[in-house]
Amino acid sequence: MYIPPHFQEISSSEIAAVIDGAPLACIVAxxxxxxxxxxxxxxxxxxxxxxxxxxxxxxxxxLVADDQEVLAIFRGDDAYVSPNFxxxxxxxxxxxxxxxxxxxxxxxxxxxQHDERAKRAAxxxxxxxxxxxxxxxxxxxxxxxxADYMEQMLRGIVAFRIDVRKTLxxxxxxxxxxxRDYAGAIAGLQASGNQAMADRMAGRRSTDx
Numbered sequence: 001m002y003i004p005p006h007f008q009e010i011s012s013s014e015i016a017a018v019i020d021g022a023p024l025a026c027i028v029a030x031x032x033x034x035x036x037x038x039x040x041x042x043x044x045x046x047x048x049x050x051x052x053x054x055x056x057x058x059x060x061x062x063l064v065a066d067d068q069e070v071l072a073i074f075r076g077d078d079a080y081v082s083p084n085f086x087x088x089x090x091x092x093x094x095x096x097x098x099x100x101x102x103x104x105x106x107x108x109x110x111x112x113q114h115d116e117r118a119k120r121a122a123x124x125x126x127x128x129x130x131x132x133x134x135x136x137x138x139x140x141x142x143x144x145x146x147a148d149y150m151e152q153m154l155r156g157i158v159a160f161r162i163d164v165r166k167t168l169x170x171x172x173x174x175x176x177x178x179x180r181d182y183a184g185a186i187a188g189l190q191a192s193g194n195q196a197m198a199d200r201m202a203g204r205r206s207t208d209x
Contacts, residue, residue, distance in 0.1 A: 001103070001170060008170065010169075015104055025074050029110075048164055051160075124142055127140065
C-alpha cells in the first residue's frame with residue numbers, strides 16, 4: 001500500500017478503532033489456483049491475534065496452507081471531497097477532487113482449527129462482541145439455541161486465527177491542507193451527508209492540536 005508520510009497512521013488506538021469499527025475484513029491469499037479473497041468478520045483478541053471462522057464449504061481452508069501469510073484489509077470511513085469545499089478555491093483554483101479514507105492492512109500467518117472447542121470459542125467471542133453492542137442485556141447467546149442445532153451449525157464451520165506479523169495503516173483525512181481548507185472540507189462533508197467522515201476529521205483536528 002502506498003502511504004505518503006503525512007498520511008501514515010501510527011496511532012495504535014486509531015488503528016484499533018478502524019479494525020473495531022469495520023470488522024468485516026477482506027482476507028487475501030495467494031494459492032495454487034491464484035489469488036483468492038474472502039470477506040469475513042474478524043475480532044482482535046487480547047493476545048493480538050485476529051479470530052474468525054469460515055464455512056466448511058469455503059475452499060479457503062483447503063487452498064491456504066497452515067501458517068501461510070495472508071493479508072486482512074479493514075476499510076474504515078471514506079468520502080469524496082470536492083474542490084468546492086475549499087475556501088481558497090476561488091483565490092487560485094489550484095485544487096482537484098480527492099477521496100478521504102482510512103484503511104488498515106494486517107499481514108500474518110493463518111492457522112485453521114477444526115476442533116469443536118476452537119470453533120465454539122471463535123463463534124462465542126464474535127457473537128458476544130457484536131450482540132452486546134447491538135442488544136445490550138438482551139444479547140443473543142449460543143446457549144439460547146438448542147444444543148443439537150448449535151452442534152450442527154458448528155460442524156459446518158472452520159475456525160481460524162491470524163498471527164499478526166505486520167500492520168500498515170493509512171488515514172487520508174486532508175492533513176495536507178491548510179487549516180481553513182481543512183475546516184471547509186469538514187463543513188462540505190457535513191453538508192453532503194458524510195457526517196461520519198466529518199466527525200473523524202474533526203476529532204483528528206482536536207487531537208492533533
